[in-house]
Every structure is written in C-alpha cells, then in structure tokens.
Amino acid sequence: MVTTQLPPPSGPETLHEQAVEFPDNRLLIDLCGEYDRNLADIERTLGVQILRRGNQLVVIGSEAETITAVEVLRALYQRLETGKAVESADVDRELRMGNDTVESGTRDGDQLEMFKGGRVEIKTRKKLVEPRTDAQKAYVQSLFGNELAFGIGPAGTGKTYLAVAVGVSMFIEGHVDRIILSRPAVEAGEKLGYLPGDMKDKVDPYMQPLYDALNDFLPGKQLAKLIEEKRIEIAPLAFMRGRTLANAFVVLDEAQNATSMQMKMFLTRLGEGSRMVITGDRSQVDLPRGVTSGLHDAERLLRHIPNIAFNYFTARDVVRHPLVAAIIEAYEADSATG
Incomplete structure (x- = not known):
C-alpha cells in the first residue's frame, strides 16, 4: 500500500x-x-x-x-x-x-485479560463483535472488568446487544456456567390485554429483544438446546425473587421500568462467581405516574461504591440508524427548552 x-x-x-x-x-x-x-x-x-x-x-x-x-x-x-x-x-x-489496533498479549484469546488501548473484540459462535464508539469500547471493557456494571443511555446505543455478546463470550470461554437475561414485563404505554397461551407464551413478547440478540451470537440449534437445558434463561424480572444467581452472567434490560423494590431485589441476587449488567434508558420510563424508577434510585445510591461501574451513552453513540440519533437529539432539545 x-x-x-x-x-x-x-x-x-x-x-x-x-x-x-x-x-x-x-x-x-x-x-x-x-x-x-x-x-x-x-x-x-x-x-x-x-x-x-x-x-x-x-x-x-x-x-x-x-x-x-x-x-x-x-x-x-x-x-x-x-x-x-x-x-x-x-x-x-x-x-x-480511528485506527486502533487490537492489543496483543492476551492469553490464549481469554478476553478477561483486559485491553489497554487497542481495539476490543468480542468473540461469539456466529460473529465477531466490535464496539463502534469510544463509549461502547469503554462499556465493553467495564463489563469484562467489573462484577456489577450499569449501561445507561438512549435507544440504539448497543447497551443490551453488547452486554449479551459479552455474556455469550464469557459463557463460551467457561468463565460462567449460565446466562440469565431478564426484563420487567411492563407494557410500553398501551394495554395489550390478556395474551393467550401458557406462561411462556404470555411473557415471550416482552423478552423478544433478548432472543433476537442471542440469535445473532449462537447457532439456532445450539441456542435451543442451551435454553432447554436452562443454561440460558430468559425470564421476567418478577421470576428472580428468592433466587441466588451464582456462576452466571446476568443482564437486566429496560431497568428504568423496574421499581425501587424490584431493583433492590434483583441486585441482591448476585452470587459467587457471577457478573451482573443493568441496562436502561432514563427517558423511556413506562411505570405508572408517581412510581420511582429503580434505575434512578440505583444511580443515586450506588454511584460511590467501589467496583460498581456506571457507563453512559448519548445520541452520538447511536449505531442503530442515523435517523435514530437525530430523533433522540430532537426530543432532548425539546425537553431542555420545555
């Protein structure tokens, strides 16, 4: 060249x-x-x-x-x-x-060996995932380096996608025995009524974004087998009560829709050998009026605790579609002036 x-x-x-x-x-x-x-x-x-x-x-x-x-x-x-x-x-x-290079010297491809300045890569069964912004890169490094991490920012910034990718990577490499993905089963501003079918049929529509992410990283047959063996679990937040989540990679998505009590309950599920990621968007709270978001309380109460990482994204980190960033900026500007 x-x-x-x-x-x-x-x-x-x-x-x-x-x-x-x-x-x-x-x-x-x-x-x-x-x-x-x-x-x-x-x-x-x-x-x-x-x-x-x-x-x-x-x-x-x-x-x-x-x-x-x-x-x-x-x-x-x-x-x-x-x-x-x-x-x-x-x-x-x-x-x-810019032109970062992959940091050399990691042991046997083990991604828990932290990257110091080069490009971060997440290896899964189906694809290699690379952060596309500096905030995403710092977020991924935080997920590998902390037992409890928060990813907070607008839609389309890759918070959940990258968290699931890291979880799959750590599962493949044997650092955790299970992947547990959860969301509050809260409707986004409209009442859907009673859904037909058994419990799985009723909650699966709420969990579909998590299934979509997993399908990007694991072959279909392998994913189905792991779900059947309960080595990968996708469940509503309410199903987490009373459990101790040991040796697992745990993701709580859409955490802005968890109440303060639900957030406390979920955070205290963290067990030995586990890592936990909390993702949410403060601008998309679907809780009833007057109910405080558990994500807001967690930020306020846990910010100064060592070994808990808070990672923030802005419209500049949107990677879903260029128009999404413009839409988010327009709503933020309207909120600021209103």
Whole structure:
C-alpha cells in the first residue's frame, strides 16, 4: 500500500489530494464495497471526494479530512488483509474511532485479560463483535472488568446487544456456567390485554429483544438446546425473587421500568462467581405516574461504591440508524427548552 501526496490544486478554496495505492485488486474491490457504498459513506461523512484510478484511490478535500479519509481507508484495507470482511458497520466504526489496533498479549484469546488501548473484540459462535464508539469500547471493557456494571443511555446505543455478546463470550470461554437475561414485563404505554397461551407464551413478547440478540451470537440449534437445558434463561424480572444467581452472567434490560423494590431485589441476587449488567434508558420510563424508577434510585445510591461501574451513552453513540440519533437529539432539545 503506497501513499502519494499530490500537489494541491489552485483555486479560491485550497483542496488537497492524496493518492493511496492498494496492491491487491480483489481486496480493493471489497474495500470499495458494493456499488462503491463504503466509499460513498466515507465521502458523505467527511465531505471529501474519492476517485478510483486503477489500483489507486485518490482522496480530494480539505487537508484534515483528506488525512482522516486516508487513515480510514488504510485501516479498512488492513482489516481485509487479515481475512476479515468490511461492512457498513466497520466503516462507521473507523470513522468514529480511528485506527486502533487490537492489543496483543492476551492469553490464549481469554478476553478477561483486559485491553489497554487497542481495539476490543468480542468473540461469539456466529460473529465477531466490535464496539463502534469510544463509549461502547469503554462499556465493553467495564463489563469484562467489573462484577456489577450499569449501561445507561438512549435507544440504539448497543447497551443490551453488547452486554449479551459479552455474556455469550464469557459463557463460551467457561468463565460462567449460565446466562440469565431478564426484563420487567411492563407494557410500553398501551394495554395489550390478556395474551393467550401458557406462561411462556404470555411473557415471550416482552423478552423478544433478548432472543433476537442471542440469535445473532449462537447457532439456532445450539441456542435451543442451551435454553432447554436452562443454561440460558430468559425470564421476567418478577421470576428472580428468592433466587441466588451464582456462576452466571446476568443482564437486566429496560431497568428504568423496574421499581425501587424490584431493583433492590434483583441486585441482591448476585452470587459467587457471577457478573451482573443493568441496562436502561432514563427517558423511556413506562411505570405508572408517581412510581420511582429503580434505575434512578440505583444511580443515586450506588454511584460511590467501589467496583460498581456506571457507563453512559448519548445520541452520538447511536449505531442503530442515523435517523435514530437525530430523533433522540430532537426530543432532548425539546425537553431542555420545555
């Protein structure tokens, strides 16, 4: 890969050109993406123009943006050279986080050996998961490094997805014997009435986001077998009372909809050899008016206890869809002025 600095063209606004040569044409095609989609994403985000000339990509733009674009292209090409694919999420991650490298020296791939400054990767049976923002990276490191961690922020920031990914990774590596995922069974602002079927049929609609995350990380047959053997449990928060959750990776999702008593009950289930993650969005409380959110109380009461980590996300960390970030920012701005 050769980089050539071209002389800046003359004009009222000084633009810079930088050419980068990519020796493997097959990898260059993958770098550009289908219909040059990856290049278009970089152009749109950084405000540059990228031209393809043979096995070179020429970046044209302001000096700072040109340098950034070249660094992103190099990082993505290096990713392809290691045998990994480049998808839209990978382009987005490089644009947000820059060219970190995976920290070497972890023992036998054991992800409990903490990363000091490089890229964090979560290995599951079906895919390799990588944080796409600095806040996500710090969150994942916190999940590996603390027995109790909170992830608090708006929808679409990957709080639950990353927590489940870490849980699956730790389960695969033998650090925990079980994965337990829970949510309060609270309706989001509308009454759904009586649902037909047995207890599982009634609560499964509330738990579906957790099933969706697990399906991303484990093959279907293996997941079904683990659920049947109760090595993976997905249950409403009310079912946690009276249990001691030992040697388990435990996730409470949508914690803003737990009452203070439910939150206390859940937190005190933590047993020997377990890790617990609490995720929630303070702006989406569906509890009846006048009922205090247990997530709010937990923040207030536990903030200064050692070995409990609080991780916060903002609209800048939304990775679900660009419009989601814009929507969240619009509602936050309206709340601030109201």
